[in-house]
Amino acid sequence: MTAVMRPWAAATLALGAVTALVVLSGVVPVSAVRAVPARAVLVRLDTTRVPAIGLEAFSGEYGRAISPAPGVEDNGDYSDPDGVLTRVEISTANVRTSASASKNFAQAQLTGMEVHFRTQELLEVRPVVGAVASLDSYAECLPPPIGPLALAYSRTDSAEITVLGRRVGAGTTNLEITGQDIGVDTISRGTITSTVTPHQDPATQSRQSTAEAWLDIRIDGTFTDTSGNVVYQGPVTSVRLGEVRVECEAAPPTTTTTPPGADPPPTDTTAPTTSPPTGPPPTDPTSTPPPTGPPPTGPAPTEPAPTGAEPTGVEPPTGTPPAPAGGKPPLADTGLRGGTAWWVGAGLVLPIAGVAALLVARRRNP
Secondary structure, three states, X not given: OHHHHHHHXXXXXXXHHHHHHHHHOOOOOOOOOOOOOEEEEEEEEEEOOEHHHOEOOEEEEEEEEEEOOOOOEEOOEOOOOOOHHHOEEEEEEEEEEEEOOOOEEEEEEEEEEEEEEOOEEEEEEEEOOOOOOOEEEEEEEEOOOOOOEEEEEEEOOOEEEEEOOEEEOOEEEEEEEEHHHHOOOOEEEEEEEEEEEEEEEOOOOXXXXXXXXXXXXXXXXXXXXXXXXXXXXXXXXXXXXXXXEEEOOOOOOOOOOOOOOOOOOOXXXXXXXXXXXXXXXXXXXXXXXXXXXXXXXXXXXXXXOOOOOOOOOOOOOOOOOOOOOOOOOOOOOOOOOOHHHHHHHHHHHHHHHHHHHHHHHHHHOO
């Protein structure tokens, strides 16, 4: 009996504790961070330190535009505090953003870009003959009530992408190289892997509040020295071109706040009925004589004041509501109705039952 009662009693106590925790626990809301309506970055360059080929680590971006609030337009900042232009050569550049009540958009364009390594052109994005731009990234969104609607694209159809002078396309391309290709005499051979990934979300106009687009080009390498030893294997450099992002916040939901302890107001679904007048309306409402007869015996009905009416000078009650005529005052609403009351009762009864079970077990088995 003891072996059965004690585990049962322990389980009862545990269940009661969990029930009380579920009933009494709450959720703390987290405030949302307001997003930037539109922003754009033309070039973002990240290089890994690879001593075997004399490559130093670097990280920076060039060509920025940002519209932090509605009504702000930015035609681009082309200063170069990060020193990107010491490693990258760009023929023409254009970044711009705009935020308004009707539309947020961001755009980034470039014509001709080269990433240098020593005296070599490690990466090049060049326009084909007759093309206006090598890269064109664009994102827009329309806020409510028309939206949310969003669209984004990153176009490189009129460009050629080359790595060490060899053309590569979207996806992954492996290139066999020698030390001469990268200008390093201590390297006998190696493999360069390029990964070109265009990103555009959404690619077609969709019901969403955000849009973004860019082109990622990643270069990894494996290098073997003249003694046949692999001296490095891993990332070499990565470039993100034409990064554009926009966001149109959705309209906040309309909520009705009910004071603590008060029931929500009932919804009247009955359509009002009125009887048509049987005679001509009075020409002057103020001249109508007051009705005669005995005064009403019940309390006078009250109607809510119409919107925009002058204040009556009566402040709303702040304490316990008055008791109705001829009856007892209503009990305060504690919120413990329906399923919630059942859970609270279970949370109190179950621990008591567990304690009682433990006491019975101890008496039977001293």
